[in-house]
Amino acid sequence: MPLTDALPRPAPSFDAPLEMLAACHDKIRRFCTMLSALPAHLAAHGADAEAADAARAVLRYFDQAGPQHHRDEEDELFPLIAARAPEAAGALARLRDEHARFVAQWQVLRVALERVAAGEAVALPVGLVEAYVDGYRAHAAFEEAWLFPLAARHLSEDEMAAAGRRMAARRQG
Numbered sequence: 001m002p003l004t005d006a007l008p009r010p011a012p013s014f015d016a017p018l019e020m021l022a023a024c025h026d027k028i029r030r031f032c033t034m035l036s037a038l039p040a041h042l043a044a045h046g047a048d049a050e051a052a053d054a055a056r057a058v059l060r061y062f063d064q065a066g067p068q069h070h071r072d073e074e075d076e077l078f079p080l081i082a083a084r085a086p087e088a089a090g091a092l093a094r095l096r097d098e099h100a101r102f103v104a105q106w107q108v109l110r111v112a113l114e115r116v117a118a119g120e121a122v123a124l125p126v127g128l129v130e131a132y133v134d135g136y137r138a139h140a141a142f143e144e145a146w147l148f149p150l151a152a153r154h155l156s157e158d159e160m161a162a163a164g165r166r167m168a169a170r171r172q173g
Contacts, residue, residue: 014164017076018148024069025140031061032133035109038116039124046121055116062106068170070099073143076163077151084154091146098139105132 012019035058041051078092108128115122155163 014168015161017072017160017164017167018151020164020167021069021072022144022148024065025144027061027065028069028136028140031058032136034058035129036133038113039126039129042116042121042124047116047119052117052119055113059110059113059117063110066102066106070102071170072163072167073147074099076166077147077155080155080159080163081147081150085150088150095139095143095147098135102132102136102139105135 012023014020034054038051038054038058041054045051047055074096078096081088082092105128108125109132112122112124116124151160
């Protein structure tokens, strides 16, 4: 292993939208891990400072970055892929449906997480936490295996650059 492999790499930028979306998936997985650990922590320790901090971090991520990530995919990738690869319509519909399911699940989870963030010892709905986390992990894996390679094959560099600029502009506006 070369010595430079240990150096931190710069985070992907909107100049490389597919890499940016993949980096978002890594964050989604990290926050899903945090969320999945919360029920056991709450059962053992109640809503202590660590639980409240974790709940606030999960809330912040899935309230802000999650919806932006879905919008990036649905507004930037899905229409272009649908135009270039009509056979992808079913899979794109599946991904949209999964996004909608995550939003609905999140609305239930966030109510309990807000209470934990406020220091209230409540039990999180374990089945829903597991469904949300497992669903999101499978969703991200499918997008990485199917959607991102398909986008890389069908979209031009100019289209990807324009998508990246729009993604960045949404976060500044």
